[in-house]
Amino acid sequence: MRRVAVAGLGIVPVKEYWDRSAQDLFAEAAVKAMKDAGTDNVDSVYVANMSGALMQDQVNLGALAAGALGRPGLPSIRVEAGTASGGVAFHEAVKAVASGYSNCVLVGGVEKMSDVLPEYVNTALAMSEEQEYTAYTGVTKAGLSAMLHRLYLDLYAEPAEVGMMAVKGHDHAVGCKHAQYPFRMSIERAMDSPMEADPIHMMECSGVGDGAAALMLVPAGESGIEVAGSAVATDCCSLAARKDPLAFEAVRRAAERAYGMAGVKAGDIDLAEVHDDYTIDGVLSLESLGFAKQGEAAKLVAGNGTDKEGKIPVNTFGGLKARGHPLGATGLYQVAEVALQLRGAAGDHQVPGARVGLAQCMGGVASVAAVNILRRFGA
Amino acid sequence: MPMYRLSAEEVNRMWGTSGAPVEEKSVVALDEDTVTISVECAKQAVRRAGIDPSLIGAVYVGTESKPYAVKPSGTIVAEAIGATPSVSTADYEFACKAGTEAMQTCIGLVGSGMQKYAMAIGADTAQGRPADALEYTAACGGAAYIFAERSADTVAYLEASYSYVTDTPDFWRRAKEMYPRHGSRFTGEPAYFKHIVGASRGLLQETGYKPEDFKYAVFHQPNTKFPITVARTLGFSVDQINPGLVVGKVGNTYAGSSPVGLAATLDVAGPDERIFMVSYGSGSGSDAFILTTQDALKEKRGGPKLSSFIERKRNVDYATYLRHRGQIIQ
Numbered sequence: 001m002r003r004v005a006v007a008g009l010g011i012v013p014v015k016e017y018w019d020r021s022a023q024d025l026f027a028e029a030a031v032k033a034m035k036d037a038g039t040d041n042v043d044s045v046y047v048a049n050m051s052g053a054l055m056q057d058q059v060n061l062g063a064l065a066a067g068a069l070g071r072p073g074l075p076s077i078r079v080e081a082g083t084a085s086g087g088v089a090f091h092e093a094v095k096a097v098a099s100g101y102s103n104c105v106l107v108g109g110v111e112k113m114s115d116v117l118p119e120y121v122n123t124a125l126a127m128s129e130e131q132e133y134t135a136y137t138g139v140t141k142a143g144l145s146a147m148l149h150r151l152y153l154d155l156y157a158e159p160a161e162v163g164m165m166a167v168k169g170h171d172h173a174v175g176c177k178h179a180q181y182p183f184r185m186s187i188e189r190a191m192d193s194p195m196e197a198d199p200i201h202m203m204e205c206s207g208v209g210d211g212a213a214a215l216m217l218v219p220a221g222e223s224g225i226e227v228a229g230s231a232v233a234t235d236c237c238s239l240a241a242r243k244d245p246l247a248f249e250a251v252r253r254a255a256e257r258a259y260g261m262a263g264v265k266a267g268d269i270d271l272a273e274v275h276d277d278y279t280i281d282g283v284l285s286l287e288s289l290g291f292a293k294q295g296e297a298a299k300l301v302a303g304n305g306t307d308k309e310g311k312i313p314v315n316t317f318g319g320l321k322a323r324g325h326p327l328g329a330t331g332l333y334q335v336a337e338v339a340l341q342l343r344g345a346a347g348d349h350q351v352p353g354a355r356v357g358l359a360q361c362m363g364g365v366a367s368v369a370a371v372n373i374l375r376r377f378g379a
Numbered sequence: 380m381p382m383y384r385l386s387a388e389e390v391n392r393m394w395g396t397s398g399a400p401v402e403e404k405s406v407v408a409l410d411e412d413t414v415t416i417s418v419e420c421a422k423q424a425v426r427r428a429g430i431d432p433s434l435i436g437a438v439y440v441g442t443e444s445k446p447y448a449v450k451p452s453g454t455i456v457a458e459a460i461g462a463t464p465s466v467s468t469a470d471y472e473f474a475c476k477a478g479t480e481a482m483q484t485c486i487g488l489v490g491s492g493m494q495k496y497a498m499a500i501g502a503d504t505a506q507g508r509p510a511d512a513l514e515y516t517a518a519c520g521g522a523a524y525i526f527a528e529r530s531a532d533t534v535a536y537l538e539a540s541y542s543y544v545t546d547t548p549d550f551w552r553r554a555k556e557m558y559p560r561h562g563s564r565f566t567g568e569p570a571y572f573k574h575i576v577g578a579s580r581g582l583l584q585e586t587g588y589k590p591e592d593f594k595y596a597v598f599h600q601p602n603t604k605f606p607i608t609v610a611r612t613l614g615f616s617v618d619q620i621n622p623g624l625v626v627g628k629v630g631n632t633y634a635g636s637s638p639v640g641l642a643a644t645l646d647v648a649g650p651d652e653r654i655f656m657v658s659y660g661s662g663s664g665s666d667a668f669i670l671t672t673q674d675a676l677k678e679k680r681g682g683p684k685l686s687s688f689i690e691r692k693r694n695v696d697y698a699t700y701l702r703h704r705g706q707i708i709q
Contacts, residue, residue, distance in 0.1 A: 018565065018568060018569035019569065114565070117562065118564075194396075194397050208564075
């Protein structure tokens with residue numbers, strides 16, 4: 001396999017774009033990535049998107065994306081893996097370049113959530129659960145995560161410790177130009193907000209936003225940012241069928257494979273962008289990635305261990321909670337943010353001396369996970 | 380303004396929620412509807428103007444809650460105030476800006492010399508689906524204005540008006556449906572804010588005025604937050620909008636909303652003060668007006684002020700509210 005490098009990236013600020021289409025947003029991110037890479041000589045395209053079929057009544061996004069770039073004719077493939085679509089698409093794009101099949105891949109993610117009412121967002125999220133066993137009951141994604149949250153509170157932590165995951169995300173988002181909610185939020189505000197799904201408060205949930213992010217991948221040279229590890233793993237969809245519902249096995253398996261490819265351990269990672277669609281999911285992700293032992297991640301976060309100067313800086317641009325969570329695009333925002341950190345181009349968000357960074361996203365309640373590790377060349 | 384009130388607290392008690400877009404909203408009595416509200420404010424307007432009602436050549440009622448699907452409300456109002464039969468009447472519908480549409484029509488009729496007096500009413504008994512966000516705010520009330528050629532007897536004169544309209548389906552009710560539907564957050568930025576800002580900037584640009592050239596401003600008030608936010612966006616201060624900001628106490632009276640806000644402002648304004656008013660109607664559009672008060676304002680505003688109607692109130696529980704709104708199947 002060839003080594004693969006990130007040649008460029010483009011990020012569209014996450015917000016509500018009432019008068020722009022998903023194709024518009026994708027094209028903006030893609031053009032930014034091509035300009036950043038200094039080339040538009042793309043030979044294949046991957047588009048990550050979760051819910052276009054429900055939210056825009058639109059499938060066949062591969063062809064539409066190539067058209068939006070003014071490049072009909074390119075091989076262009078839509079990737080869907082729930083809210084892990086972005087990370088999984090990146091993984092597929094890496095494989096395309098590594099295999100030698102492609103020499104310059106544009107991988108972009110886009111989601112246009114503001115086209116539908118909030119209840120449809122819940123429907124879209126629930127569609128990642130198995131309809132015949134779980135989704136048909138009417139349970140929401142928040143409801144499923146709430147069960148894990150309750151169990152975690154019973155066994156390991158206080159509500160405010162888990163809630164700090166959201167507070168820290170907001171702290172990190174301050175000043176971030178592409179973040180949807182770039183302001184501080186106190187733990188009191190989070191804990192006083194209404195219940196979304198008891199014990200998950202509204203201010204512990206990521207919001208609804210539109211966005212697109214894209215990266216350009218090429219064979220690695222002797223400088224820049226290389227893809228050190230990339231893996232996807234799955235777990236059984238049903239929480240009830242899992243041996244330990246608080247262990248995100250898909251995340252653990254993907255991380256293990258990606259760490260192995262990169263030749264690193266969790267302790268070698270300088271920063272991580274993790275999937276905190278709800279605070280509890282972020283906390284459990286940290287544990288499954290190996291940044292904390294089971295039951296200790298909430299205390300790590302509350303004890304400032306995930307701050308920029310902490311043991312493992314996490315969600316340095318705000319994470320899903322504060323930067324925003326445009327579903328299928330989220331995984332590519334994460335990878336782009338890690339690349340910015342490794343370039344030393346993260347501005348006020350910069351983790352000093354960052355050499356190796358990790359991006360983790362997941363779909364369903366961690367029934368699919370993607371872990372991508374980037375490394376500054378020579379580090 | 381009807382005397383009954385339903386508090387946000389009572390809605391929260393009913394549904395186990397915690398919203399508070401307004402403190403409370405006005406609710407009709409069993410025998411009140413848009414026509415009775417219109418008649419009441421029309422009579423007050425005639426009494427204050429001190430004119431012969433038979434000289435009113437036009438009565439237009441702007442509302443989205445007509446008691447009759449087919450049959451004008453304006454005829455009942457015109458009959459009740461003694462303006463018939465030499466009168467033109469019609470009902471206007473443009474969601475919450477139907478009242479200001481009626482005003483613009485009256486301005487045209489009087490300005491062209493077609494009529495000596497023309498009356499515009501904005502009134503509603505707005506429907507909010509139970510447990511919907513609009514249930515907190517959908518309220519009942521209205522205001523009537525009589526337009527005439529500017530003279531020493533008029534309370535204010537119009538300097539300019541401007542409308543800004545696009546096809547933006549943020550809120551609607553199809554025929555035979557009991558409650559309107561809305562596009563949730565879509566009703567904010569691309570609907571309310573875009574159109575009010577568009578109409579306001581259009582009128583300010585045409586006239587050359589700046590926000591500080593106005594003593595008061597009134598913006599359509601669907602809740603407490605939106606008019607304050609849009610005022611700040613445009614460069615108006617909270618002090619300028621406060622006198623007309625009644626939504627917290629009476630809710631959103633829909634087609635009555637900005638006309639009622641203007642009435643509250645006229646209750647406290649002095650002579651020769653400039654007022655900026657902008658309505659918003661879903662669908663969507665905004666009508667912006669610039670008015671300057673005259674000396675006659677003080678002598679014409681005898682009788683009860685709007686604040687006295689707001690203070691004269693009786694709170695009802697949720698069940699009584701449902702009964703008053705005809706929502707209990709008997």
